[in-house]
Amino acid sequence: MPDKPGRIERGRHFLQLPGPTPVPERVLRAMQRAGNDFAEPRFAALTRSCLHDLGRVFATEGEVFAFSANGHGAWELALVNFLEPGDTVLVPGTGQFSRSWAEMARRLGFSVIELPADWRRAADVAAVEQALAEDRERRIKAVLAVHTETATGTRSDLVAIRGALDRTAHPALFFADAIASLAVEPFAMDDWGIDVALAASQKGLMLPPGLAFLAVGRKAMAVAERCRYPRRYWDLQFRRGPESYMWWHGTPPVQMIWGLREALDMLLEEGLEQVIARHRRLAEAVRRCVEAWSAPGTLALNAVNPAERANAVTTVLTAAGTYPDRLRRVCRDSLAISLGAGLGELAGKAFRIGHLGDLNAPTVLGALAGIEVAMRVCGIPYGPGGLDAAVAWLAATASPD
Numbered sequence: 001m002p003d004k005p006g007r008i009e010r011g012r013h014f015l016q017l018p019g020p021t022p023v024p025e026r027v028l029r030a031m032q033r034a035g036n037d038f039a040e041p042r043f044a045a046l047t048r049s050c051l052h053d054l055g056r057v058f059a060t061e062g063e064v065f066a067f068s069a070n071g072h073g074a075w076e077l078a079l080v081n082f083l084e085p086g087d088t089v090l091v092p093g094t095g096q097f098s099r100s101w102a103e104m105a106r107r108l109g110f111s112v113i114e115l116p117a118d119w120r121r122a123a124d125v126a127a128v129e130q131a132l133a134e135d136r137e138r139r140i141k142a143v144l145a146v147h148t149e150t151a152t153g154t155r156s157d158l159v160a161i162r163g164a165l166d167r168t169a170h171p172a173l174f175f176a177d178a179i180a181s182l183a184v185e186p187f188a189m190d191d192w193g194i195d196v197a198l199a200a201s202q203k204g205l206m207l208p209p210g211l212a213f214l215a216v217g218r219k220a221m222a223v224a225e226r227c228r229y230p231r232r233y234w235d236l237q238f239r240r241g242p243e244s245y246m247w248w249h250g251t252p253p254v255q256m257i258w259g260l261r262e263a264l265d266m267l268l269e270e271g272l273e274q275v276i277a278r279h280r281r282l283a284e285a286v287r288r289c290v291e292a293w294s295a296p297g298t299l300a301l302n303a304v305n306p307a308e309r310a311n312a313v314t315t316v317l318t319a320a321g322t323y324p325d326r327l328r329r330v331c332r333d334s335l336a337i338s339l340g341a342g343l344g345e346l347a348g349k350a351f352r353i354g355h356l357g358d359l360n361a362p363t364v365l366g367a368l369a370g371i372e373v374a375m376r377v378c379g380i381p382y383g384p385g386g387l388d389a390a391v392a393w394l395a396a397t398a399s400p401d
C-alpha cells in the first residue's frame with residue numbers, strides 16, 4: 001500500500017540534481033548480472049579496458065586508478081598518497097566544495113592555506129599567484145583546485161591556475177577535482193599540466209554512485225612512491241600490484257565495472273566533443289530561461305560572469321521572501337522533479353538545476369516547465385518568456401535533418 005493515497009507516482013522522476021544523475025537504461029541492463037568470478041582473465045581485461053578508456057576521458061597518458069568510494073573518498077585518497085604528514089596545501093576558494101576539501105585536509109593533519117571564495121565567481125587566479133609567490137620557502141606542496149564548483153555553478157580556469165604555478169616557478173603538485181566536470185566540460189589533464197585529477201561515477205559518467213577515480217601523472221606518481229603518510233586501503237602502490245584483486249584492494253564492485261564499460265562505450269560512441277557540446281547547448285537553454293524568469297528581480301543566475309557559468313549545474317539565487325526550499329519541495333513532491341538545495345553561504349537563498357549526464361532537450365524543457373508550474377504554485381513572481389527563450393535557443397541550435 002502506498003503510504004499516502006493519491007501519491008502513486010507514474011512516469012519518470014526527473015533527477016535534475018548535480019549528482020546522482022539518471023542512469024541510462026543501457027547501463028542498468030549491463031549491470032544486471034548475478035556476478036562473476038573476478039579472477040577470470042576476461043574480467044581483468046575488462047577492468048583494464050575501463051581504466052584505459054577513462055584515461056582517454058581525462059586526456060592523460062598517466063595511470064588511472066578506481067576505488068569503491070564516492071567523491072569524498074577521492075578527496076581523501078588524493079591527499080594521503082602524495083603529501084607528507086604536516087605538509088601545506090593551497091586551496092583556491094570557490095564555494096562549499098573547496099571549503100569541504102580544505103576542511104578534510106585540516107582534519108588529516110595538513111596545514112591549509114584557504115583563499116576566500118566569492119560565492120558568485122570562480123577561483124581568483126591572481127590571489128593564487130600571489131600566495132604562490134609569497135611562499136618563498138616552497139612550503140606549499142599541492143594546489144587543490146575544484147574545477148566545477150557544484151554549489152555556486154561556476155567553473156574555474158584550470159589553465160590559468162597552471163599559469164600561476166608556472167609564472168612563479170612553483171614546484172607544488174596541481175590537483176584538480178573534476179568530479180562535476182569530467183565528461184561535461186573540456187578537460188585535458190596532460191595538456192593543462194594537471195598532476196592529479198579526481199572523478200566520481202555518479203555525475204557526467206552516468207553511473208550509480210559508488211566509484212571514485214584518480215588519474216595520476218608521472219611527476220605525482222614519483223611523489224606517491226616515496227610518500228610516507230600512513231594509509232593502506234587507499235594506497236596506490238598496493239593497487240599497482242599484479243593481481244586483479246589488488247587493483248580494488250579486495251573484491252571488485254563487479255556489476256559497477258560492467259556498468260562502467262557500458263557508460264564509457266556510450267560516451268565514446270557519442271564522441272567526447274559531442275558530449276561536451278550537448279552539455280553546453282542544454283546548459284545555455286537553462287540559462288536563457290532563468291534569465292527571462294529573472295525580470296522581476298526575484299531570481300538571478302548566481303554566477304555573475306558568463307564565461308564562468310558551469311555547464312553541469314545552474315545555481316539560481318532567490319531574493320529575500322522567496323523560499324527556494326519550498327519551491328524544491330513542491331517540485332519534488334508534486335511535479336516529480338528533484339532540484340539541488342542552496343549549500344553553504346547559499347543555504348536557503350538558492351536552488352540548483354542539475355543538467356548533466358544522460359540528458360536531452362525534451363528532458364530539460366520538461367524540467368523547466370515543471371519549475372515554472374511550481375513557481376506559480378508558490379506565488380513566486382517570474383518574468384515571461386522563459387520557456388520560449390529555451391525553445392528558441394534549442395531550435396536555433398538543432399542539427400538539421
Ligand SMILES: *Cc1c(COP(=O)(O)O)cnc(C)c1O
Nearest residue numbers: 070071072097148150179180200
Ligand atoms: C559531488 C561532488 C563532490 C563530492 O562527491 P560525493 O560523491 O558526493 O562524495 C566533490 N566535488 C565536486 C565538485 C562535486 O560535484
